[in-house]
Amino acid sequence: MSDSLRISTDKSELDLALIHHFLSTHTYWAKEIPLERVRKAIDHSLCFGGFVGKAQVAFARVISDFATFANLVDVFVLPEYRGYGYGKQVVQAVLDHPELQGLRRFTLATGDAHALYARHGFTPPQRPETLMEIYKPDIYTSAIRR
Numbered sequence: 574m575s576d577s578l579r580i581s582t583d584k585s586e587l588d589l590a591l592i593h594h595f596l597s598t599h600t601y602w603a604k605e606i607p608l609e610r611v612r613k614a615i616d617h618s619l620c621f622g623g624f625v626g627k628a629q630v631a632f633a634r635v636i637s638d639f640a641t642f643a644n645l646v647d648v649f650v651l652p653e654y655r656g657y658g659y660g661k662q663v664v665q666a667v668l669d670h671p672e673l674q675g676l677r678r679f680t681l682a683t684g685d686a687h688a689l690y691a692r693h694g695f696t697p698p699q700r701p702e703t704l705m706e707i708y709k710p711d712i713y714t715s716a717i718r719r
Contacts, residue, residue, distance in 0.1 A: 576625045578659045580666040584615060587622045588629040595632070595649055597713075601684060603647065605713040614647075619672065623650070623663050630654040633663050639672045645681040660686075664693050 593611045596603040603611075614634065623631025631650045637643035645667060650660045667673065683690060698704055 578631065578657075578662050579624045580631075580663060581622050581624065582619060582670070583622075584620055586624070586629075587615065587620060587632070589615070591629055592632050592647075595651065596647060599652075600647075600649065602682075602710075603713065607713065610713070618646075619670070621663055621666055621670075623659055625654065625659075631659050631663050633667055635667060635670075635673065637673065637676070641677045643673055643676050643679045645679065648681075648686075660689055661692070664689065668693055 589612060593608045596611060597606045619635040619637060621633040622629050631654065633648040634646050635643050636646060648663065681690060681695060
């Protein structure tokens, strides 16, 4: 399978059910995320869908003010489409997007894809001592959902 990947930022093309299913069942960062949270996140983000033919096979989402800062999240390629460079293409499309040029900081968090992002210029934080966060890793799987 070496079909070319078409990347679109048109949210009307996104397969919300597929995105929700993948995030809620196949990721460590969004396990059991409710559909409405995914819908709201997409509504408030710049999204990139990767398509082979008419089928969505990849996704990435960027949270940004489009002036100084962006955060890349929810990047995935369906397992059966991995190994064809689609992940690299999606990340490059994100970095090439006209609305994401000239930013002071572009961040992401990853537990297992450091090599993918490093080839695109991402590095560990230059000054990690300046970064802070409120992190709730089990927010979607806990009994109390906010």
